[in-house]
Amino acid sequence: MAKKQSGGVIRNRGDVVEMTITSMAPGGEAFGKADDLPVFIERGAPGDVVEVELFDVRKKFAKGKIARFIKPSPDRQEPPCKLFKVCGGCQWQHLEYSKQLAHKTSIVKQAMQHIGGLDSSIVKDCMGAENPLFYRNKVQFPVRNPKDSTRILAGYFKPDSHELVNIKHCPVQSEALDRMLETVKEVLELHEIPAYNERSGDGIVRHIHARESRSNGTILVTLVVNLEVGDYQEVLEAVADEILARHEQIIGVAVNYNTMRGNRILGDTTVLIDGEDAIEEVLR
Numbered sequence: 477m478a479k480k481q482s483g484g485v486i487r488n489r490g491d492v493v494e495m496t497i498t499s500m501a502p503g504g505e506a507f508g509k510a511d512d513l514p515v516f517i518e519r520g521a522p523g524d525v526v527e528v529e530l531f532d533v534r535k536k537f538a539k540g541k542i543a544r545f546i547k548p549s550p551d552r553q554e555p556p557c558k559l560f561k562v563c564g565g566c567q568w569q570h571l572e573y574s575k576q577l578a579h580k581t582s583i584v585k586q587a588m589q590h591i592g593g594l595d596s597s598i599v600k601d602c603m604g605a606e607n608p609l610f611y612r613n614k615v616q617f618p619v620r621n622p623k624d625s626t627r628i629l630a631g632y633f634k635p636d637s638h639e640l641v642n643i644k645h646c647p648v649q650s651e652a653l654d655r656m657l658e659t660v661k662e663v664l665e666l667h668e669i670p671a672y673n674e675r676s677g678d679g680i681v682r683h684i685h686a687r688e689s690r691s692n693g694t695i696l697v698t699l700v701v702n703l704e705v706g707d708y709q710e711v712l713e714a715v716a717d718e719i720l721a722r723h724e725q726i727i728g729v730a731v732n733y734n735t736m737r738g739n740r741i742l743g744d745t746t747v748l749i750d751g752e753d754a755i756e757e758v759l760r
Contacts, residue, residue: 489533492543497524500579502587504567505539515540518635519561521571522579523549551575556609556647563641565632566648577602612649616685616741617657619664621671628661628671630684638674652725653688656695659723660684667715672702674737680708682734683741688725691758695723698730698746705733705745716750728752 493510497520501507506520510528514537517528525547528540555561555569568576578601585596605611617630620640631643645654664681672679683700697719699712716729728751734743 487533489530491533492527492529493540494525494527494546497522497526497549500583502583510538513538517542519567519570521549521551521575523551559641559643562634563632563643564635564637565641565643565646573604573608576608577604609647610650612646612653613688613690614686615646615649615653615657616683617643618683619671619681621673621679626665626668626670628664628669628681630657630661650688652693652695653686656686656688656697656723656726657684659726660697660699660719663715663718663722666718667711669711669715677702677737685732685742687755689755689757692756693725694727694752694755695725696728696730696752696755697726698732700732700734700742702735703731703733704735705747712749720751726751727755 493515495508495510495515497506497508497517499507499522501516503516505516505518506522506524508515508517508520508528515528515530516537516539517526518539518541520526520528520542524542524545526542527544527546529543530538530540532539551571553570553572557563557566557569560566560569571579581599581602584602585599588594588599589596618633618638618640620629621627622629629640629642631641633639634641644658661684669681670679672682680701680703681699682702685698685700686695688695699715701708701712712731719729720726728748730746730748730753732742732746734740736743
């Protein structure tokens with residue numbers, strides 16, 4: 477049972493503290509203090525007056541999540557992604573874009589002053605993107621099977637976990653990459669290719685990796701597999717053929733071989749299976 481603390485030193489996981497969030501931290505968490513204890517808060521915004529439940533308490537800091545809003549920050553906006561609250565792929569969508577830029581400028585200034593010992597006035601204001609949505613041209617999605625199912629899920633992990641959030645539409649990547657992901661998942665299911673299980677070490681497909689050219693719209697897909705080079709070659713060739721046939725913007729399919737246990741995404745060897753081995757981009 478969470479306990480609300482009214483004073484004194486906070487040291488217990490599950491305690492609920494009232495606080496005002498004052499700034500943003502480099503990792504995308506918000507920051508505030510409770511009884512002089514620094515607290516990093518998921519999905520917080522500077523100006524929020526909130527009750528925060530602590531889930532990780534250390535000697536010099538704690539981490540928490542918002543249990544109740546007393547007064548939301550005026551910097552807040554409705555996130556453009558419906559999965560923002562559960563997906564760990566983005567950290568700033570709950571802030572208005574102009575406020576995101578201002579807080580990122582502040583983070584750099586603090587680093588220059590406190591870490592570098594330099595005058596923070598040398599830092600210019602953060603430059604905004606022409607379009608803060610649909611800009612991402614490189615994606616890498618972990619792959620999972622649901623329990624007792626051959627269905628292929630791919631997306632991002634929930635914050636601070638390896639629990640997968642299945643993605644169909646992501647507003648920070650292009651619609652072509654949305655379609656790419658659905659195509660690849662459908663073809664993997666068609667050929668009954670199992671996802672990698674990081675606990676048991678069984679299964680085949682670990683990640684779906686892709687990069688899109690913004691100059692001509694072509695896409696190169698790389699499947700990261702739990703196989704040795706040459707294993708399942710005919711099956712992988714059939715998968716690559718089907719992916720190319722279903723999605724005209726995909727011009728090449730490669731396979732990266734990674735049999736190592738752990739969180740490393742790419743192995744040391746990548747082999748082109750079908751199509752082109754590169755996309756062309758024009759830098760502005």
